[in-house]
Amino acid sequence: MSENDYDAFAADYDADNENNAWNAYYERPATLSLAGEVAGLRVLDAGCGGGAHAAALIARGATVTGIDRSAGLLEIARRRLEGHARLLLADLSEPLPFGDGAFDLVVASLVMHYLEDWSLPLLEFNRVLAKGGRLVLSTHHPFMDHPLSGHDNYFETYRFDDTWERGGRTIHMRFWHRPLHAMFDAFKAAGFAIETVSEPEPDPRARTLFPTAYKSLATEPRFLFFSLVKAGDRQPY
Template sequence: MTPPDDRTPAEAYDELAAGYEDVEAGAYNAHLEFPGTTSLLPGVDGTRVLDAGCGAGRYTEWLLDRGADVVGVDASEAMLDRAADRVGGRATLHRGDLAEPLSFAADSEFDGVVSALALDYVADWEATFAEFERVLAPGGFLVFSVRHPVDEFDPDGDANYFETERRTADWAADAPYYRRPFSAMFDPLLDAGFRTDAVHEPQPTEAFAEQRPERYETESREPVFLCVRAVAP
């Protein structure tokens, strides 16, 4: 097994893939992040959408069911296998790392990009947002969700809020991810030419309260996820 300090996100998610349904069904994913992110998505019927960091295919399936032509990209082969089992031949699935240039040679290939809880595993957002802008048609949408910077920062600890800091996700097989301030999220987005269209800090649903009643009041007062919709130039 790869030591935690040397593990890549892909290796960690290869290990997680077999039981990932339990993660998806958990209150934080199913009843906080997922409704928050999908609330920002426009109508996608007849559009071509890139699911960037598609994982086990939850958003891929959601987009397909609403009439989109979907291409899913993920760095984990095992998660792509789960996505393929989930959506069959309805979507095109590719292995690809969001930290690297996308494999699509053509510009303006997509009407939209969705990236749910994937960008936290990428150190350099400047390059990734530039690639999203390249493959999006003019006026295309980008919707992404990440861990909320406020939730990730401990004011009583030794961390510097203004630094982008590499951490390890204990719950996710020691996957390395990056905590960053708001400016390190929005400056690369704006530098790539995107216009921020909506910012959403989702609050837990009633279903969250039923599943995790002990956390409902806290998560109703303190942000956990940040969801953003932006428009390509």
């Protein structure tokens, strides 16, 4: 199995993602909190996976378009969302199949750390956002993935590998570490201003449901969350 082949384990990944501590009780609530009030907004869920974020956004009144490079995960999203979202096969390393200003909000949940180069996807997110639009993004916290990688230089942008256990199988994953300053530089170069940087606590319910994971999430960096606005559209604080 090649690295990051989500089609090969789409069902196992989605089932785990639905209820685990890291996604259901940490990343997803934090991302949705940053997204804020979405009723009436046109939202692009970039890297929508099995549609968990999209379902929550739709329930809150958003009109959602989801894209993913995994046909297997998109099929799960289609079944989950039952026609309530437009779903397309697309790769973030290529231009997006949407017109300028097509969306009010882009949500990119745990997808950017799969990409070596952030330039094109961030420029494309900026392009498809309307005036006043925002990008809400979550990614690996660089203070988490650098110790995991074993690489000797935090300040480099570099590739590293990991393994996951899903459905009784070992899955080979490949990610890109980038230091914090490189993230900030990429946002600025793409025309974004940082509105919020968040390092949230996990949902308190995880303390009882997943005590070991809760302790880890509450004491060590795992993911990093940003709310970004088009530069010139709104003043960041």
